[in-house]
Every structure is written in C-alpha cells, then in structure tokens.
Amino acid sequence: MVKIQYQFKRSTPLRFLSHLDQQRLFQRAFRRANIPVAYSQGFNPHPRMSFALAMSVGLTSDSEYGEVIVSTDINVDSFISRMNHVLPSGLEIVTAKICGEGVESLSASLYKSDYQIRVKVMPETDLGELAESVRMYLELPQILVQKRNKKGKFVEKNIRPFIESISVFPDSEIDHVNVKMTLIYIEQQCVKPEQVLASFNDQISAVFVIDPTIELHREKLLLKADA
C-alpha cells in the first residue's frame, strides 16, 4: 500500500463539476489509466481516495490536492502521464509524490488559499475609493457574520482572523473588478471568498454584486509543509 499525493488544476471547461461528479470522474479515470487503486474492506468496497477540499460548483483552480492509495508500487512520473492521458480537458495533474507513513492528512495540513475573483460591482464604483474602503474593512478589530451552526441555529462568527489580505484591481469591463484575497485555514475551518465580499457589503458599503455569475479562481493552495 502506497499513498500518492497529487496536485491538480481545474479550468473553465470543468468548473461546473460538483464535488461528487469530480469524485466519480477521478474514480473512473484511475480505472481507465490502470492505476491499481486499493479498495476498502467490507461488503461494499470503495476505492481509497480523497481530496483536500470539496471544490464548489463554478470554482476554477491552479492548485488542488488529492490522495489515492495504490496496492502496488507505482512510479510517480508514470502516474502523472497515465492520468493526464485519460483525464478530460479541464483537469490536469501537475505534480505527484509518494507519501510516507504517518504523514498528516490533507485536510489537516491546509494552510492558506490565494483567490482571484472577478465580480460585478455597483455602477460608478471608483476603484481608488474601493481600495480605501477595503483598507478600512481590514482595520476592523473584528468582523462578525451570521452563521448557522450544526444544529441549524444562527451564531455569530468573527471572520477577521481568517482573512490575511484583500486587494482590488481594475477589469477590462467597467462594471467588474478583480479582487485578490488570501484566506487562512485555522483548525480546518475557513471562510469562503464570496462570504468575505458579502460581509464587506454589510460592514462598509454594498459594492459587490454577489450572484452565481461571480468568477472564483484559486491561484494557490498552501499546505503547512510548504510554509
């Protein structure tokens, strides 16, 4: 049994995959690529594979991580080339490595995400003023948002510790802006970039138009080991 950790990209053609769709896709791709995936024991064996994060529908990413346990030793270069040969356009494995025993699980080793967001803004938004407002937003000692807990009750959560930086850039279209954001994982918890934009709207001024056409892209996902 060997654990392979791989980094992959997801681009526009496949951004609408759900997490489950993507799991099924990888499972079938492993089979097409003849990767000797190990199966769990029991009545209903399932392939031993997992992802660091569940990607939301619409998200593109340059940096995602997955793990698969294989039953026989396999060369990582061959793993990469065989997988990329069978993966549909829109998914690509970038790197892979064999993990030794006792390595922390992927979800426990998350550190930071760099996002690039293209979002519609209210008419006549001035980029200079927006940058200033963002600076003010980040100076807030705490940023409370309403969040449903596991029991379904609303509780307040301070999201400020999860935000490292936000900056805004112009877009080729006048009614859009680009936002770069670095968000931090703390004890496997995080905040979503569109939640940050929504809380900016609440706390400072309603600038961002948050609807399903927002374009979210993860540029980098840092693991603790990388830091």
Add this chain to the structure above:
Amino acid sequence: MNNYIEKNILPLVTKPITYLGNEVNAVHKNPSPEMIRFAFAFPDTYEVGMSHLGMKILYGLLNEEKDIWCERVFAPWVDMEEQLRQHNLPLYGLESMLPLNDYDFVGFTLQYEMSFSNILNMLELGKITQRSALREEDEPFVIAGGPCAYNPEPLADFIDLFVIGEAEEVILKIMAAHREWKNTGGNRQDFLKRVAQIEGVYVPAFYQVNYDEQTGLITAFEPIVKEAPSIIRKQFIEDLNNAYFPEKIVVSYTETVHDRISYEIFRGCGRGCRFCQAGMIYRPTREKTVPTIQAKIKALIDATGYDEVSLSSLSTGDYSEIEALIKNLVCDYTDGKVSISLPSLRIDSLSIEMLEEIQKVRKTGLTLAPEAGTQRMRDVINKGVTEENLLDTVRTAFEKGWGHVKLYFMIGLPGETLADIEGIADLGQKVVDEYFKIDREERNKSLKVVLSTSSFVPKPFTPFQWMGQNTQEEFKQKQRHLKASIKDRKISYSWHDSGVSFLEAVFARGDRRLGSVLEKAHQKGCRFDGWGECFDLQKWMDAFVEAGVDPDFYALRNRDYSEILPWDFIDTGITKDFLQSEAEKAETALTTPFCPDTCSNCGIMEFKKGWKCNG
C-alpha cells in the same frame, strides 16, 4: 454564443455541466461545409436520455462516418428553458453548441408517449418550424424512430420522416441519400421522395387518411405519391452478433438514471406476454455469443472506467447460455471491483441463484413482476408464471437473507374482475406467510412486502390493441378495493396514476387528428408530462376540447377486429391474424408456449425470406 452561455447562463441553472457536451468520449469534429450535421434529440432530461442504449449505438455509428457529425441534444430542464427564452437564445446541440435549426437533421427517439410535448417544445426552442408542411427549405429534416414510431400517426404533422424498426442500417441509407440529394441540388420534397423509397422509411406527408364523418373511423389510408409504398416494413438486424456496437460510450459527469454500462446481450423476446409491445415488435429473438459479449464488455470498461455492467435485454434469464455467460464474467472480474447486474429477470429460483453468484452485496430489495394476482389473469396475459414459481422464488430469497420484496402488478387488464384484484392482496399475504415459515435465526430481521400497481395501457401491435382501457373511475375503484383487501401490516401498497396512463392510452393508439391537440397542449405550456411536478391533466383536457377531439374515442373504446387501425400500414412481421388469435385465446385464458419450445406461427419467419428462429 458558447462563451456567453458559459459565463451568464449556466451559473444560474441546476446541473450546468450537462449543457456543455464535453464529457469523456463525447465526439468533437472539425466541421466542414460538406459535413452532414446530425442532432440526436432525446425528448427528456439529460439524466434520462444518457441512460438510453439506442442513443449510444446510433451516436457511435454515425460518428464512425468521417463526413457526419452526430451530436446530442436533450430537453432542457425548466430552469434552463426559462433562461434560453429570457435571453432569446436557441436550443443547441451540446458538442458544438450549434443552434438546432442549423443542423441537417434533428432525429428524435420516441421512447414513451409522454415525451411528445417535449418534442414540440424542443422544436420551438430550437427555432424550427413545428409543422413539417410549413418548414422552409433551409430548415433541418426532423426525423424520428424508436418504439413509439410503430404508431407514428399522432406525430405525423411534425415529423418529416420516421424510421420503422431498428435503425442501424436504415439510418446510413438515409445519410447516403442525403449526400446524393445534396449533389443534385433538389428541394425538400425531392429528398423526401428519395427516402420514401428506402424500406422502413415512412414519410407521413405522402399519405392521405379518410374518415367516416359519422363514426370518426378511418375509411382509407393511402399513399398519394408514387414513391411512397402502401405498406411500410419494419427493419431488423439479422446478424446482431456482428452488428455495430460502440466501444467508446460517452461517460456522463453527473449521475444518470442508469449510471453504468448497459450491454445488450440479445434482442427480441419469445415469451409472448400479450400486454407487452416490446415482446412483439422486437421479434425475432437474436442473441450475441458469449465471447462477443465478454470482449465487448472488456473494451467498454477500458474505455469508460465504469465499475458496473448491466446485461440488458427484454428478459435476461432467457439468454440461452446465461449460466455460462455469468460464470465467465464472474471469472473475468474476480477482483470484485466490477459488478454485473441483471435487470429484467423472470420469476424462477434459478434467477435467485444467479443473483447470489454475482451480487455478493446488500440483500435489501428484490423486485418481481407477476403482473397479475390470479392464475387465471396471468394466463389471460400469457405471463407464463405460476404462483408456485413465485413462492419458490421468494422462499429461496428469504432463506438467503432477503427481507424486502416488491411485487409489480397491472390493473385494468382485459376481463379483470374484483376477484383478480383481491388475488393481488392474497398473493402479497402468501409471500408474508413464506417469510414466517423460515426459521427465525435464518431469515432477515425485518420484512417488508410492497405491492405496486400501474394502470394498464393497451398498445399497438399487441393482442390487446383492440381493447378499451378502463376509465379513471374504474381504476380508482380497483385501487380502493385492493387497499381494502390488504390485511397484514407488513404489506404496503403503492400505485401510480394521475391521468398519465389515460393520456398515454390516447397517444399510443391515436391517429393524426391528435396533432392539433398536441399543438394546443404545447401552447398551454405542457411539457415533461412524464414528470409528476410538471404534468397537468386539466391543460390536456382543455386542449382536447379546443381541438374538438374526444380522447375517449382513442383510449376507452373497444375496437372491432375489422376496423382500420391507424398503424395498420406498418408490417412488423407479426401478422394481424396472429394477434387476433392471441386476443381470442386470452378471452378463455388459453396460454401460448415460449417460442423455443413450440413455434406458434406469429409470422416473423415468413416476413423475411430465409430467416429461421432459434437456430
């Protein structure tokens, strides 16, 4: 258009990935002006359509031709339809996103009558003129095939040409005719006249139907151009073993209704159940060999990565070498990572042992279809299953640990009495009794028996094609009676009906006068009639009134054997005399044997020279 839809529309709808056509094994070609563009249209959702075997076969077959690009289009779900209409965007073929009206052909597969309103809706969304008589020269040819094409008449106003029977060979002849026609520079009429001469092709515009003014019955059905034959002969593939079957099939990203490889092991069925249209129209029975099946399944698994294969046919247990096949397949996939499933098994204990061999997993649901509650009724429909068969099967199943049994029945069968309805409840009770005969230690801890009924719809080309359907009130009464007859709390009863089967009966045996009804129902917003959340019987009833068409005339009336039926011009190879003799035998509950045991002269051997069933 591509980019606009991707950015502005797909984020707003459910399952956006199903509108992109970029799945594994989807075919993309570089279009050239000479290329024939074919949109294979399935008039239901992506999830339903992608489970359909016929589409996979024809998609692969057409795309083997260098100068043909076959793409797929499904009925967009209501949210996507709303977006397309709001943005005034046309429905498009998935692979190239070409608007539907830019194709040379739009080919609909007709799997069930309740999808007809979706056809009109898809034509409208694709900006194609709905009525074929009004279609412009540069519009696509709208063609159709599949089981419901055996009575094409309700769609005669909208479809340029139908393929009657198995399309694998005919479709290529139609494509060849299109190439030739393009070179001659002819018009639409010229093309239709050309293809009307291909055996198995029906061009409804070339036929004239006359009706009796008083009774509304058909008095004549005749071709009006010399190119159109008066009888259309159904097509079937003689050598199924060597017939085309794709090695690469499109692998959906989302979960489809049948999310697995479905591999057809034989076509046709020799059981002769009298209610079953498929059992008649797909005759003769033709099998693939065990080595062919093994090799093809291997190739399909390699090309798709699926981990489940379903051996499909009308009655999988009737495959002549079923035991050898299963043994070999189990041996091919001993690692247990590919599972084999057997749909459409008949009721006998052999079935349970086969299930045991291949399904080592959960023993939850076992579904059986006795179809009728009493032996008399099962003989009427020629189901050929006895109570003993059924009880043996459930006993074996209970002994092996199953605990949940679902039994399917039809109500409203010919000559049915309340005693036959009570028989359904009795059979349920006997199944419960079998469970309690098993030792407490051996049997499953919980028992659940579900009785499920559907309302019988008489279909063309079956022995019951002349029979009037029960009224909605009769069905309700029978459902109430059955519910009241069930005494045991281990038995539950479920039924489906909300007028759907009535409408199905109208369109299954309707004629071309229903065209205006379909049109009006479409204008009232009917679509996805097979979906409970969309079906609205009242809209349909209003459409009948406005069109001046009485639906009872089609659904409820007992027809005379001498009547000209709307589908009489089609020759399926099964003679009308045979169907009538079967109907008469049904009246006295006389059964007809399984084909391989005794030939009952249905007519299929005379239909094609040199054809011999079962060897």
